[in-house]
Amino acid sequence: MYRSHHCGELRSENIGHEVTLAGWVQRTRNMGGMTFVDLRDRYGITQLSFNLEKDEKLCEAARKLGREFVIQVQGVVIERESKNDRLDTGHIEIEVRELKVLNESQTPPFTIEDETDGGEEVRMKYRYLDLRRNPLRKNLELRHKLGFETRKFLSDQGFLEIETPYLIKSTPEGARDFVVPSRMHGGEFYALPQSPQTFKQILMVGGYDRYFQIVRCFRDEDLRADRQPEFTQIDCEMAFVEQEDILNTFESLVRHLFQEVKGIDLPDYQRLTYAEAMRRYGSDKPDIRFDMEFVELTDVAQGKDFVVFDSAEIVVGICAKGAASYTRKQLDQLTDFVKRPQIGAKGLIYCRVNEDGSMKSSVDKFFNEADLQQWKSKFNAEPGDLILVLAGETDKTRKQLNELRLEMGNQLGLRDSKTYAPLWVIDFPLLEWDEDGKRFLAMHHPFTSPKPEHLSLLDSDPGSINANAYDMVINGVELGGGSIRIHDQKLQARMFEILGFTKEEAEKQFGFLMGAFKYGAPPHGGIAFGFDRLAAMFGGTDSIRDYIAFPKNNAGRDLMIDSPSSISADQLEELSLNITQE
C-alpha cells in the first residue's frame, strides 16, 4: 500500500501520528521559509508543509513539484497555524519528512479546478484530466449511489436483476439499430438493443415475476445536444399487475432515491391524463412546479375582425402573475422568442392588467375594454398581471405556448431547482398518425396494451384508442415511461396488422414473442427510466453528458480514443464486407 491514509481522512485527533499519503499536487505555495503543497485525491485535500530551515534539500524538492505530479510523502500530522474551516482536513497539516515523486506530469491543457478554463472539445479529448475535477467526480459518485440504491430497493422488493443479451436482432421499427456483422455467418448481422423490451416480456412469460436491469441501450439517431448513441436505462417489468401496481411500485422507488440520496421527502404525485396535460400545459411532460395554466379564449376572442384570431383553430394564453411591468423591450424579446424557428409562432399578443384594473393590449384596435375585461375574467387576472396569447392550429399553438410558459417560469423565478413536483401522465393515445407514411405508428411501442374499454374501437377508430401507458415526469423532465403490455397472441398479431406489418414481417421479427404468448403468458407491464437523465436531475443540471464517464460528442465520436475509426482490410474481408464509399 502506498499510503496509510487518504487525503480526506486526517483530523486533529491524528496530531502526532506518523502517516504516509499519496496523491496529486493540486497547488504549491512558497511563503518565506515555508513551502505548502495541497495534496489531492478522490477523498479530499491535505496540506503538506516543508520548512526550508529544517530540511533545505527536501524543501527545494517540494518547490520543483509541478501541478498534477503524483507524489508519496511520509511525515507527521501537526496542528495547522491558520486553520481552514472549509476543508475537512483544515485543522491539520503534514510536516513532511520524506518525499517521493511517483510520476511526473506535463502541464495540463486546462486547470483542474471546479471552474475550469478548458473548452468542451479539449476537455473531452483529455477526459482523464476533466474527470479529476470535483464537479465530475461528484456526479459519478452520485450516479454510483443512485445505481446502488436502485438495486437495493428493487432487490428488497423481490425484483431479480437479470442480464439480457446485447447481440440481438435488428428490427426496423422505430429508431435505427446499430448492427454488428457476424464473421461466422457471413452476410448476417446482430443488432445492439434499443431496449431489452422483448426480452423482459419473455422473462415474464418465463415466470420471473419481477425483473429489473440497469442496462445499456443503443440508438443510431442523428444526435441532438442531449442524446447519446449509447445510454443507460433502469429497465423493469412485473407480472400479474395492473397499471396502478406499477405506478405505486415505482413512485416508491423514486421516493426512496430522493430520500436516500438527497434526503428529500418527495411530495405526493399528481396525475394528469395526456389529454388534460396537453390542454392545460401544451406538453406531455409539464413542469407543474408553477401554475400558469392555459386558458382558452377562442369563444370570446373570435368574431372581432382580428383575422389572426378569426382564422385560428384555437386562441389560448397564459397569465404571468405580476409581469405587467414588463417593458416594451422585454415584450419584444418574448415575441422574438416565440418566433424563433425552433418554436415557430407567427406573433405574440399581450395584454397588461393595469393597477386600476383597466386593460392595455397589443390588439386594442380590435378589442375594446369590455372585450378585454372578458379575457381578464377568464384568466382570473389581477392588477399587475400580464396576459400572453397565441393563436393558430391547436396542437402547434399549444406546443408554442408551452415553450413560452416555461420561459416565463424561468424569467419569473418559478422553477426553483430545489423544489420537486412529481407527476404521472397517464392515458396516452395508443397510436399516432404518421402523415408522411400515411399509417399509424405506435406512440409508445407495438407491445402496449389498449385500454380494455377501448378494445371495441380497434376496427372502427383505432386513432381514438387510449393505452395503458404512463410517463413519470418531475419538473418538466420525463424520467421514465412504460405501459401494461399485450399478453394475448391474437391481439398482438392484430396490433402488428394495424401498424402495417405484413404477417411475414411480424413473424420474422417478433415470431418468438408471439410464439411465447401461446404458452401461457401472464398479464404484465413495466417501465424504464433514463438513468443518465435521472442522475442529471438528482445533480441539479440538464447536461446528461456530465454524468457519463466517457460520453460521445454530438457527432457520435469519442474524442479521447478517436472512435469510430477505420479497420483493417483483413477484418473487413473476414466479415464478408466491402465499403461502398469513404
Added chain:
Amino acid sequence: MYRSHHCGELRSENIGHEVTLAGWVQRTRNMGGMTFVDLRDRYGITQLSFNLEKDEKLCEAARKLGREFVIQVQGVVIERESKNDRLDTGHIEIEVRELKVLNESQTPPFTIEDETDGGEEVRMKYRYLDLRRNPLRKNLELRHKLGFETRKFLSDQGFLEIETPYLIKSTPEGARDFVVPSRMHGGEFYALPQSPQTFKQILMVGGYDRYFQIVRCFRDEDLRADRQPEFTQIDCEMAFVEQEDILNTFESLVRHLFQEVKGIDLPDYQRLTYAEAMRRYGSDKPDIRFDMEFVELTDVAQGKDFVVFDSAEIVVGICAKGAASYTRKQLDQLTDFVKRPQIGAKGLIYCRVNEDGSMKSSVDKFFNEADLQQWKSKFNAEPGDLILVLAGETDKTRKQLNELRLEMGNQLGLRDSKTYAPLWVIDFPLLEWDEDGKRFLAMHHPFTSPKPEHLSLLDSDPGSINANAYDMVINGVELGGGSIRIHDQKLQARMFEILGFTKEEAEKQFGFLMGAFKYGAPPHGGIAFGFDRLAAMFGGTDSIRDYIAFPKNNAGRDLMIDSPSSISADQLEELSLNITQE
C-alpha cells in the same frame, strides 16, 4: 393486483383467510370427487382443491385446465388432509370459489420439470419455457444474489461502479473484436469491448481510486463449448496499490460471497508461483483439493535402455493412492484416455505397489525391482498405490499428466463438489513466444507490469521476465485474473515495441493511454472475474450456459430470436456497406 399472495407464501396460520392467487398450472389430478391443481409461480407451489359435489361446474372447469395455463383463483385457505412436508405450503390448500383462465397454453414441447425430457436445441428455441424450470430459476436467482452482494461488498469498500462505453475502438491485439459500422461516419467502425481495460486504467489516471463494474464483454472467437460471444465480468481496478493489496481485497470479496451466498467459510488461500504450479501440477489452474503432486523420475528412469524414457526431456508421474487394484481393463482405459487427440500422449506407463511392498510395472522388461523401488521411494508410495508415468517434452508432458491427474481425482472421488480449495497463482511470465508469428505475445495483456527486479532483463532476455500478474483459482477453475499495470509512459512504449508494434500502430491504438500517462498516472492494478463462471461455480456445475438467461449456441446463434440474420438493403446502404458473399 391479480393476487393477494404468491404461491409460496401461505401457511397454516392463514387457514380461514380469503385469498386470491395467480400462476401457472403445473399439474391437475382427479381423485374421485375431488380435483387438485398444483398452481406454480416463481415463489412456490400451492395446491388448489375443487369439490365435484360442492360445485360441479367449477370442478369441471378445473378439469379442463391444461399444463401451463395461466389462471387466477379466489378461495379460502383450508387445512390439507394429506400434508406434504417437502413443500413450504404443504400443510394447506385453497378451496377454490372462483376460477378465471387468464391465458391458455398449448402443450409445451417438453416437460417443465426439474429433469426435463427436452433436448438442448429445443430448449434453447423455447427458452421462455426452459426458464420456467426450477434449476434455471434457481441459477438466475443465485446470479442476482451474487451480483448484488458483489456490489454491496465493493461499495462498502469505497469502490465506485462506473460505466464505461460499449462503442469503443478496434484494436487488433489478442482475440477478434466485434465491430459496429458507423452510419454517420461512413466506412468507419466502433468496436465492442473485449474488456474495459484501458478505460479502467484511464479512470485511475482520472483519480477515481477504486473502480468496479459488472460489465458485458465481447469476443468474436470460434466458440468452444463453454465460451459465449458475450460474457460478463466483474471488472475492478485500484490506485496506489501493490500486488499484495489487490490479493487481500479480492480474497475478502470472494470470502464475503461464499459467506453470504453459500454460508461457507472459505479456507485460507494457498499461493503458488506459475513455475511451481506447472512443475507440481502441470497447470496454471491446479485443482488443489487433492495432492497427487507430480514427481519427476528423469534421473532414475533414464539410462535403462528404455528408449521412450531415454529420448524424453522429462519423465514424470503421479501416485494414485489405493489404485493398485485397477484392473487391466481400467489401465487400458487410462492409456486410451491420455492417447486421445485432445491430450496427445503416446502411451502410459504404470507401476503397482503390491501388498508385500514389491513392484509390478508395465516396463518390467527394462526396470528391475531395485529400479522400481527407487521410483517407489521418490513417490513415497505405499502398498496398494498405483504409479502412473508419462514421458516426453517437458511442457507437453506436464499438460498431459495434468489431465490424467484430474481424471484420477475424479475416478477416486477426490474432487468433492462441497469442498473449496482457493489458490492464488502468482508470478506469471510477462511474455510468451509465439512460434508462428516469431514474436513475443503478452501473456496477460500489454499493460501488465514486469516485476521491478526483472526490469533489467527487458533488453537482454525479455522471455525470462516475470510479471506482477495473478490468477485466482478455486478447485481448478480460474475465476479471475489481473495484474499490476505499467503506469510509466516510457515503459509502456517499450512494451509495445517488444510486442512488435510500430510507433505509429502503438500511437494509433493506444495513444490516448500513453497520453494519459504523461499527466500524472498513479501506480495501479486490478483484476477481473468471469461472472458467468463464478455463478456456475457457486451453483456447483460447469455449464455457464445454465447461468445465462439467454445464451447463444456453439455457433454464436440465438435460437430463440433467430439471430444473427439478414438486414435490409436500405440499412446496408446507409452504412456504406456491401456484402461480398452470402
